[in-house]
Amino acid sequence: MASRRIDPNTIRLSDWPQLDERVLTGEARTTFGQRRNAIEAYAGGSSLAQVYETWGIHRSTIKRLVRRALSAHPDGRPWGYRALVPHVHVQPYERIKAPQALVNGQAGNAGAFGQLLQRHRSLAQQLREELVARKVILQPGEKGRLLGLKAAAHRFEQSCRELGLGAGDYPLNQKWKGFRSLASTLRGWLQDDFDLAARAAGHRIKPASALRQLPERGSADAFDTVEFDAHKMDVRLKVVDNDPLGGEQSYEIERVWLLAIIDVATRCVLGYTMSLQRECSRFDTIETFKRAVTPAKVPELTLPGLRLLSTGGFVSQALEQTRHACWRQIRLDNARAHLAATSLDVVCEALGCTADFGPAYQPDDRPFIERFFGTVASTLSRRLPGAIPGKDAAQVMLKRLRDPTDSLRLLVTSHELEELLHLTVWNYHGTPHSGLGGFTPLEMMRRHVLGIGREAIRLRLIPKPLREHPELLHDPVLCRVHGNLGRGERPYITFYHVRYTSERLAKSSGLIGQRLRVHYDPSDLRRLWACTEDGHMLGDLFASGKWRDEPHSLQVRQQIFKAKRARELDFGPGDNPIEVFLTLRRKQAPKRRRAASDIAQVQRERQKAKPPPSVAENETVTPAQPPSPLAKGPVKGKALRITRGYTR
Incomplete structure (x- = not known):
């Protein structure tokens, strides 16, 4: 059969993946060099006859090599120069002959398992579901070991019988019922698909945005995009309670959550809330939104030794223009408190912004708020006496709780932690940030709002009824x-x-x-x-x-x-x-x-x-209002007169 004609103008050698020929040795390296030079000469305009005279490669071989190089590689690119290496199979092996029964041996049925999966697509789908549902598990290690193969092979054999395959059909006519081919097929799928292998191993997969180094997750303007999340602080806290007899009693509380909203462009924390509940609720989420859009005040510190940096401050306290300012887009995860109908109504209707919901437990999709939580953990919570560092935080907590000699007198209270949190956020805004080119978050916010070195942004304020009635x-x-x-x-x-x-x-x-x-x-x-x-x-x-x-x-x-x-x-x-x-x-x-x-x-x-x-109501009463009808002082009793005809 005559070979198809190939137009040399359609050959784009710049798009072909390269190959380091230094890995080849001996005759293979020489053959590869001749083929490469012949293809480059043909793509440069030389005729097939001239290529044959110069490099000694026949015209049919040139056409065959070009077709091999233009075919698709499993990685999504063309084979390119990789197809010019001698003895390289561009197309996978496909069996044509029917498999034969081998009871005492294993040779002679190459490709029979792939032929079976092509003939019955449901079997291939079943095997892939074994990996997706983690019925077959990839054990962690350098090479990895597959666990659960015997049960998967038994289910595969039952499916073959349900499809009508009998004892004389492959794989039921084999000694091991195709067990080795099944294992090699599953391992081959795991080697070709990283996401599938990570799922079978039970590990978290970084999203595509993290692999692209997050170029699109930033923002050019302040109050354009913000990130919101909740963080459970690994710290032990106590409460000091005054009993009715006048004594002080100390008890250890359960846990504490930190909820915060950070501006992506300036790294300023617009609002934050501390919650003492077991789990965050939609009310804590909305409370954080409310604090982000209402003016903040200078914190009153009662602990000795605390000092507020002169360069720090809160955004709405340092810049009056930002009071009641709202953002355009907010990024959240798929936590239930964020997906509640009340939270969505506040985000989308009351504040008039759009919500970008990313995957839960994926810190790479919201890197700025997670980095702020890491800063709080390293500069505040891990330095407290009741900090619980390390991965075994729960075990350490249980061990301390069971220790009768463990004392609570060194632990801080929730009120003290809140003051320390106010101090941390205030000083964080006045500390130079490496992600802002050495500027502090508050300085970067001033540049955006006041138009220093750039065009000033236009702030969008919340409606007046929301300001008066949060x-x-x-x-x-x-x-x-x-x-x-x-x-x-x-x-x-x-x-x-x-x-x-x-x-x-x-x-x-x-x-x-x-x-x-x-x-x-x-x-x-x-x-x-x-x-x-x-x-x-x-x-x-x-x-x-x-x-x-x-x-x-x-x-x-x-x-x-x-x-x-x-x-x-x-x-x-x-x-x-x-x-x-x-x-x-x-x-x-x-x-x-x-x-x-x-x-x-x-x-x-x-x-x-x-x-x-x-x-508060009595303080707002004006003199023009009528006095209260309630009597003051002692009240004299008045005799009641009961008319006739009254019965009890």
């Missing part, structure tokens, strides 16, 4: 208005087992039976903010009883009523539920770190609490 970041809850005109019961709503009302709501009897859109701050439930479904503002609603005076979060209230349902505590209308809850947790704290975390949470909320809503 609780609008949380999705509203629909609550029905209760009340009864016949019994003289004024309108009120119930929110998480507690009644709320206000002077305006108490007078709006027409709202009984309707639903209100209630916005709340999970960190302080003493006050709610409500409006009707039509959008009419009702203002603030205040909790009833002791719930209005004691600062408490949604988490604490949930824990209180959870313990009440479990009949662990009980309180009446005149009792302080927070104090009753603390009494219960003080009894459980010596044996349960979870109880100690609840005590630390209550202390933290009391330290950060604003004045009670009733006090």
